[in-house]
Amino acid sequence: MRKTLLITGGSRGIGRAAAVMGATQGYNVVINYVGNEAAASEAVTAVEAAGGEAIAVQGDVAVEADVIALFDAAQTKFGGIDAVVVNAGIVGEKATLADMPLERLTRILNINTLGALLTAREAARRLPPSRGGKGGAVVIVSSAAARLGSPGEYVDYASSKGALDTLTIGLAKELALESVRVNGVRPGIIETDIHASGGQPDRIARLGPQMPMRRAGTPDEVAAAILFLLSDAASYANGAIMDVSGAR
Ligand code: NAP
Numbered sequence: 001m002r003k004t005l006l007i008t009g010g011s012r013g014i015g016r017a018a019a020v021m022g023a024t025q026g027y028n029v030v031i032n033y034v035g036n037e038a039a040a041s042e043a044v045t046a047v048e049a050a051g052g053e054a055i056a057v058q059g060d061v062a063v064e065a066d067v068i069a070l071f072d073a074a075q076t077k078f079g080g081i082d083a084v085v086v087n088a089g090i091v092g093e094k095a096t097l098a099d100m101p102l103e104r105l106t107r108i109l110n111i112n113t114l115g116a117l118l119t120a121r122e123a124a125r126r127l128p129p130s131r132g133g134k135g136g137a138v139v140i141v142s143s144a145a146a147r148l149g150s151p152g153e154y155v156d157y158a159s160s161k162g163a164l165d166t167l168t169i170g171l172a173k174e175l176a177l178e179s180v181r182v183n184g185v186r187p188g189i190i191e192t193d194i195h196a197s198g199g200q201p202d203r204i205a206r207l208g209p210q211m212p213m214r215r216a217g218t219p220d221e222v223a224a225a226i227l228f229l230l231s232d233a234a235s236y237a238n239g240a241i242m243d244v245s246g247a248r
Pocket of ligand 1: 008009010011012013014015032033034035036037039040059060061062087088089090111115141142143144145186187188189190191192193194195197
């Protein structure tokens with residue numbers, strides 16, 4: 001019997017890697033995306049090629065109704081949810097806090113922090129057996145930025161991720177007796193589109209060689225940590241936040 005894995009921002013980057021790796025480990029996958037339908041459809045095909053079933057569900061994690069509809073779609077299609085990866089996130093363009101307009105701060109916090117809270121809340125409403133669920137596991141994708149602060153680049157993003165580490169610690173304790181484990185991962189610099197989306201397409205080439213391991217990480221290297229924390233092999237890992245940042 002395959003389990004069901006729901007991933008916000010599963011169409012590209014780290015989320016897509018976790019979706020495909022999840023399929024190889026026995027999951028069917030619900031792939032959420034916000035705008036890139038072609039990428040989401042390609043991710044569905046990749047999950048299917050890896051042996052899983054998948055659906056793509058459009059929705060903005062910052063919109064409560066979209067998050068509820070996403071979980072509804074997962075339950076309708078697969079009958080229940082075993083694992084949730086709270087992954088969708090964005091960065092803004094390189095700037096100091098003094099130069100960030102309110103619109104940007106609102107957007108970063110709405111998607112990264114409110115979106116994660118809404119997604120995690122929905123998991124907390126549906127996974128516990130006391131609420132009709134099967135129990136399960138949640139992984140929240142934070143960032144090394146949460147402990148580095150990202151000065152001169154994106155302090156807003158770093159702050160939005162710091163809140164996710166707090167969420168991981170608190171929700172793990174709330175659900176500790178509900179058969180739901182909650183852990184986090186803090187990726188370092190990973191080879192995905194997010195850097196170009198934030199106006200720095202050369203960020204990997206520029207900063208990768210300056211990292212302790214003299215390279216950036218790959219989405220698969222983060223996905224492996226996510227899948228471990230979701231798995232029964234991590235049965236006593238709860239409220240943990242794993243750095244996957246190449247010693248950065
Ligand atoms: P990415 O390649 O840019 O992919 C972002 C994903 O999030 C896409 O699937 C995108 O959907 C989705 N998304 C964006 N806004 C959304 C919204 N409002 N609602 C729903 N989905 C949304 O990003 P990534 O690098 O894989 O990052 C994934 C997570 O890892 C993020 O939380 C990021 O902060 C974190 N992280 C990344 C790095 C890194 O270096 N890459 C480092 C540390 C932490 P569409 O395809 O539809 O646009």
